[in-house]
Amino acid sequence: MDTTTLTESIENQMIRKEMLLNVGPAHPAMHGIIRIVVGLEGEVVKSTEVEIGYLHRGFEKMSETVAYNGVFPYTDRLNYVSPLINNMGFAMAVEKLIGLQVPDRCHYIRVIMSEISRVSDHLTCIGASAMELGAFTVFLYMIKAREFLWELVEMVTGARLTVSYCRVGGVKADLPAGFEEMTRRRIAEVRKVIAECDKLLTRNRIFVDRMKGTGNISQAEAVSYGITGPFLRATGVNYDVRKNCPYAVYDRLDFDVPLGTEGDNLDRYYCRMEEMEQSLRIVEQCLRDIPGGAVAVDPETGRPMQTEDLHRMAASEMVDEAKMGKIYKVSGKEAVVDPTLEGTDKKVWKRISAGEKRVSLPPKEDTYGNIEGLMNHFKLVMFGHGIRPPRGEVYFPVEGANGELGFYVVSDGSENAYRVRVRPPCFTILAALPLLLNGDQVADIIPTFGSVNMIGGELDR
Amino acid sequence: MLDNPSLFDLLHQRFPAAILSTHAHRGDATVTIRSEYLLDVARFLRDEPGFRMNFLMDLTAVDYLTFGQKPPGRAAHFNAGVAVRPPAFIQDQIPWPGPATGARFEVVYHFYSLETGHRLRLKVPVEEDSPQVDSLTPVWASADWFEREVWDMFGIRFKGHPNLKRILMYEEFQGHPLRKDYPVNRRQPLIGPIN
Numbered sequence: 001m002d003t004t005t006l007t008e009s010i011e012n013q014m015i016r017k018e019m020l021l022n023v024g025p026a027h028p029a030m031h032g033i034i035r036i037v038v039g040l041e042g043e044v045v046k047s048t049e050v051e052i053g054y055l056h057r058g059f060e061k062m063s064e065t066v067a068y069n070g071v072f073p074y075t076d077r078l079n080y081v082s083p084l085i086n087n088m089g090f091a092m093a094v095e096k097l098i099g100l101q102v103p104d105r106c107h108y109i110r111v112i113m114s115e116i117s118r119v120s121d122h123l124t125c126i127g128a129s130a131m132e133l134g135a136f137t138v139f140l141y142m143i144k145a146r147e148f149l150w151e152l153v154e155m156v157t158g159a160r161l162t163v164s165y166c167r168v169g170g171v172k173a174d175l176p177a178g179f180e181e182m183t184r185r186r187i188a189e190v191r192k193v194i195a196e197c198d199k200l201l202t203r204n205r206i207f208v209d210r211m212k213g214t215g216n217i218s219q220a221e222a223v224s225y226g227i228t229g230p231f232l233r234a235t236g237v238n239y240d241v242r243k244n245c246p247y248a249v250y251d252r253l254d255f256d257v258p259l260g261t262e263g264d265n266l267d268r269y270y271c272r273m274e275e276m277e278q279s280l281r282i283v284e285q286c287l288r289d290i291p292g293g294a295v296a297v298d299p300e301t302g303r304p305m306q307t308e309d310l311h312r313m314a315a316s317e318m319v320d321e322a323k324m325g326k327i328y329k330v331s332g333k334e335a336v337v338d339p340t341l342e343g344t345d346k347k348v349w350k351r352i353s354a355g356e357k358r359v360s361l362p363p364k365e366d367t368y369g370n371i372e373g374l375m376n377h378f379k380l381v382m383f384g385h386g387i388r389p390p391r392g393e394v395y396f397p398v399e400g401a402n403g404e405l406g407f408y409v410v411s412d413g414s415e416n417a418y419r420v421r422v423r424p425p426c427f428t429i430l431a432a433l434p435l436l437l438n439g440d441q442v443a444d445i446i447p448t449f450g451s452v453n454m455i456g457g458e459l460d461r
Numbered sequence: 462m463l464d465n466p467s468l469f470d471l472l473h474q475r476f477p478a479a480i481l482s483t484h485a486h487r488g489d490a491t492v493t494i495r496s497e498y499l500l501d502v503a504r505f506l507r508d509e510p511g512f513r514m515n516f517l518m519d520l521t522a523v524d525y526l527t528f529g530q531k532p533p534g535r536a537a538h539f540n541a542g543v544a545v546r547p548p549a550f551i552q553d554q555i556p557w558p559g560p561a562t563g564a565r566f567e568v569v570y571h572f573y574s575l576e577t578g579h580r581l582r583l584k585v586p587v588e589e590d591s592p593q594v595d596s597l598t599p600v601w602a603s604a605d606w607f608e609r610e611v612w613d614m615f616g617i618r619f620k621g622h623p624n625l626k627r628i629l630m631y632e633e634f635q636g637h638p639l640r641k642d643y644p645v646n647r648r649q650p651l652i653g654p655i656n
Contacts, residue, residue: 052628052629053627053628053629053630053631056629056630058638058645060614060639061638061639061643061645062645064645065645096487097487098545099487100545221602223515223516223575224515224601224602224603225602225603226516226517226518226601226602226603227603228516228518237575239575244575244578245578245580356545358544358545359545387545388544388545389544389545390544390545390556390557391529391556391557391559392486392487392557393486393489393491393557393582394486394487394489395489395519395571395580395582397518404518406518406519406571408519408521408569408571410523412528412529413529413544418523418528419523419524421519421521421569423518423519423571427606427607428603428606430606431602431603431605431606432602460629461629
C-alpha cells in the first residue's frame with residue numbers, strides 16, 4: 001500500500017465530526033460580553049455564529065425620554081474608551097438639526113479632545129490584543145500612556161470615563177490653565193511609549209507570525225459589509241470621515257490617512273499605530289491654531305485670566321445679594337463657582353458657546369446675578385423645559401475610533417428627541433466576523449477579535 | 462459631484478412611479494419611495510454611474526405613531542421651553558416636510574458613495590397592519606444585521622432575509638421595544654433556564 005492510499009484509508013476511517021466550541025460570553029479574550037459559537041474541524045474554524053446583545057441598555061429608547069442635553073451622559077456609555085467623540089457626534093447632530101454654528105474655539109477644543117480620545121482608544125485596542133498574544137509588557141506600557149492622556153481628559157472635563165463634556169451649542173467649560181504645556185509634555189511621553197511598543201512589536205517574530213495573514217478581508221467585502229475606520233483602511237480603501245466629509249475644523253488641519261494593503265490583522269495594527277501619530281500631530285496643530293490660545297486668556301489684555309480678589313465673589317454670596325435686590329453689589333463681579341463649573345464664566349463664555357439663548361446656558365454671573373439670566377437658566381434646565389429644536393431629521397457622521405459614528409436624530413419640535421439612532425461602527429465589523437474567522441485556526445480567533453476592537457457599550461447600546 | 466436636485470432628477474427619470482417625495486432638509490438628500498420598488502431602486506443606486514452607492518451605512522426605522530402628540534401622563538408644563546428657530550445665516554432654510562405619508566413606520570436607509578462622495582437617505586413607508594419590506598441582503602451584506610435589529614426593535618419583517626431573528630434582545634422577549642406603544646418602564650416576565 002503506497003502512502004497516498006494509506007492516508008486516504010485513514011481519513012476514511014476517521015470520525016469527522018464538527019466540534020462546537022463556545023467562546024464567551026464571559027471569556028477574558030472577549031473584551032466585553034459577546035458569545036461566539038465556533039464549529040471546529042480539528043483546529044480549523046468551519047462555522048461561526050456571533051451572538052450579541054448582552055450589554056443592551058436601551059440607549060435609543062432612553063434618549064427619547066430625556067431632554068437633548070440629557071442624552072450626553074448616555075452617549076458617554078456608548079464607546080466608553082473614547083466618550084468624547086460620541087459627545088461631539090451627538091452635539092454636532094443636534095446643532096445641524098437646529099442650524100447652529102458654534103465658535104471656532106469650541107470646535108478646536110472638541111477636536112483636541114476627540115483626537116486625545118482616539119489615541120487612547122487605539123492604545124487600548126493594540127495593548128489588549130498584544131497582551132492576548134503574550135506581550136504583557138506592551139499592555140502595561142500602553143495603559144501607562146493611556147493614563148497620561150486620561151489625566152488630561154480629567155483635567156479638562158473633571159471626569160475620566162463618563163465625561164459628558166459637550167453640550168448642544170458648545171462645551172461645558174473652557175480649557176483649564178496650564179493645559180497647553182501639560183499636553184505638550186504628555187504628547188512627548190506618549191510618543192516615547194509608542195516608539196517603545198513599536199520596537200517591542202513591529203519586528204517581533206511571535207507577534208508578526210500570529211498577525212500576518214490572519215483575519216483577511218478583501219476591499220469589496222469590507223465595503224459591502226459597511227465596515228469603516230482603521231479596519232476598512234487596512235484593506236486599502238481610502239475612507240476617513242475627517243477627510244471625505246470634513247466636519248468641525250478638520251479641513252484646516254494637515255494630517256495623513258494611513259492605508260494598508262492586505263487587510264489582515266497586521267495591517268490593522270500598522271494603521272492604528274500610524275493613526276495615533278497622526279492624531280498627536282492634529283492635537284499639536286490645534287494647540288498652535290486655536291483662537292484665543294490654549295488656555296483661558298483674557299480677551300482684552302491677552303494675559304492669562306487672573307482677576308483681582310476685589311472683583312471676585314463667591315457665587316452663593318452673589319445669589320444672596322441679588323435676591324435682596326442689591327444688584328450694585330454684584331454687577332461687574334466675577335462669580336467664583338464650584339470647581340466643576342470652572343471655565344464657564346462670562347469672559348470665556350462667548351468663545352465656547354454658540355450664544356443662542358434658547359440653546360446655551362447663560363454665564364454663571366448672569367444666572368446668579370440677574371433675573372434674565374436666572375430665567376434663561378431655568379427655561380433650559382427645568383423638567384418640561386429645555387431645548388426645542390424645529391421639526392426635522394438629520395444624519396451626522398463623525399470619525400469614531402472604530403469608524404464612522406453616525407447619529408440620526410428625528411425631532412418633532414418637542415423638548416425630547418423623537419428618535420435617536422446611533423450607527424455603531426463596530427456593529428458592522430462584528431457582522432463580518434464569520435467571514436474573518438472561517439477557515440482560520442482556533443488560535444487566530446484571538447488576534448482577529450482583538451483587531452476588531454469590539455466595544456460592548458457601542459455594539460449593544 | 463452632483464447637487465441634490467439633479468440627484469432627485471436622475472431618480473425621477475428612472476423611477477417616475479416609485480418616488481413619493483423628495484427633500485433636502487439641512488442638506489441631507491432624502492427620497493421617499495414606495496416599498497414595492499425598493500430592491501430595484503437599491504440596485505439602481507448601487508450600479509448607476511451617477512450614484513455608485515457602495516456603502517449601506519445605516520439602516521433603521523422610525524415609528525411615527527405619536528409624532529407631534531403630547532405623550533400621555535406628562536406634566537402640564539410639558540414643552541414649556543422656547544422653540545428654537547433656525548438662525549437666519551444658515552443657507553438651507555427648507556423646512557422639513559414631515560413624515561411623507563400617513564404610514565406608521567418608515568424604514569430609513571443611509572447610503573454613501575465612495576466614488577462620488579454623495580450621501581443619500583432613502584425612506585420607505587411601511588403600514589402598521591403588514592409591516593414588511595424587501596430585504597437588501599442580496600445587495601449589501603451590511604443589511605443582514607441591521608435588518609435583524611430593525612425586526613428586533615420595531616417588528617418590521619424583511620422578505621427574503623436569510624436569518625431574521627432577534628439580535629439585541631433574547632428570543633423570549635415580548636414585544637418590540639422601540640415601538641412608541643412600548644412603555645419605557647415595562648417589565649418583562651422572567652425566563653427560566655431552557656430545559
